[in-house]
Amino acid sequence: MTRVNIDTAIEKATQLFWMNGYGATTMRQLQHAMDMRPGSIYGAFGDKDTLYLRTLECYKKQWLLKMKTTMAGSDTAIEGLTKTISLAIFTDNSAPSDLCFLVKTVNELETRQPDLVSYARNALLEVRDELQQQTELVLAELGKSPEEISAQAKGLAIIIQAQIMGLKAQLKLNREPEVIAALVAQFVASIFRQTPSH
Numbered sequence: 001m002t003r004v005n006i007d008t009a010i011e012k013a014t015q016l017f018w019m020n021g022y023g024a025t026t027m028r029q030l031q032h033a034m035d036m037r038p039g040s041i042y043g044a045f046g047d048k049d050t051l052y053l054r055t056l057e058c059y060k061k062q063w064l065l066k067m068k069t070t071m072a073g074s075d076t077a078i079e080g081l082t083k084t085i086s087l088a089i090f091t092d093n094s095a096p097s098d099l100c101f102l103v104k105t106v107n108e109l110e111t112r113q114p115d116l117v118s119y120a121r122n123a124l125l126e127v128r129d130e131l132q133q134q135t136e137l138v139l140a141e142l143g144k145s146p147e148e149i150s151a152q153a154k155g156l157a158i159i160i161q162a163q164i165m166g167l168k169a170q171l172k173l174n175r176e177p178e179v180i181a182a183l184v185a186q187f188v189a190s191i192f193r194q195t196p197s198h
Contacts, residue, residue, distance in 0.1 A: 007046060007058075009034040014055035019096030021108050022052055022116070043128045052116055059101045060123040077137035081160075082188045085136060088164045089171060089180060098172055102127075103165070124161075132157035138192060156191060163187055 016033045017025050027048065031038060045051040049195050067084050074080030099107075105120040135156045140147045167187075171180045 009044070010051075010054050010058050012050055014058045014101070015096050017052055017055050018059070018101040018104070021104065022048075022113065023108065043044070049113065049116065053119060055107060056102065056116065056119055056123060060126065063127065064130055067134070071134050071137070077134065077141045078188065078192065081131075081134045081138050082184060084131070085160065085164055085184055085188065087183065089168045089184065090177060098168075100168075126147060128157050128161050130159050136159065142192060159191060 012033045012035075012070070016029060020029070027038060027041070030036075030041060030048075030051070034041065036044070041051065045054060066087060066150045070083045070087055071077070071080035074083060097104060102123050106124075109117050109120075132153050136149050136153045139153060139156075144152070157194055167180050167183060167188055171177065174180075
């Protein structure tokens with residue numbers, strides 16, 4: 001297979017696993033979605049676990065790229081971070097699931113597939129690292145010193161990631177996007193207004 005064909009096949013498998021989960025996705029479904037015969041799938045990707053790992057990697061790379069692109073395309077750092085948070089909460093209508101694929105993996109496979117769960121958790125930490133970098137840009141924009149930025153950014157990034165998960169859950173429960181959007185703006189304004197100076 002060419003690199004383009006492999007990337008396309010992984011993208012199709014990502015969408016299927018993200019929608020159904022690991023356990024509910026059969027090899028027959030993968031064959032149909034990827035338009036590949038069983039021997040070709042095993043030859044190109046190995047077993048189901050290896051293919052699933054490739055889809056987690058695909059998802060992580062796409063998400064990190066979206067975060068970076070969102071920040072780069074914003075006029076200010078705080079605008080970029082706010083847009084990034086909203087991007088994480090308000091799933092695109094074309095997405096196969098409301099849940100983050102990484103979080104969904106941890107929830108489904110925590111006691112069954114330790115290697116896949118370990119990768120998903122590490123990927124979530126990479127997402128948090130990107131949130132930390134964006135937070136550092138906001139703090140610098142607000143005139144914080146390097147020492148203050150170093151002391152505050154990681155903790156704020158942890159809070160932001162937790163808030164994303166919480167607001168995403170609220171959106172799923174209440175289906176009130178305008179309320180959640182207002183809460184995102186209030187949350188971002190409040191955490192940076194309250195960051196202490198030394």
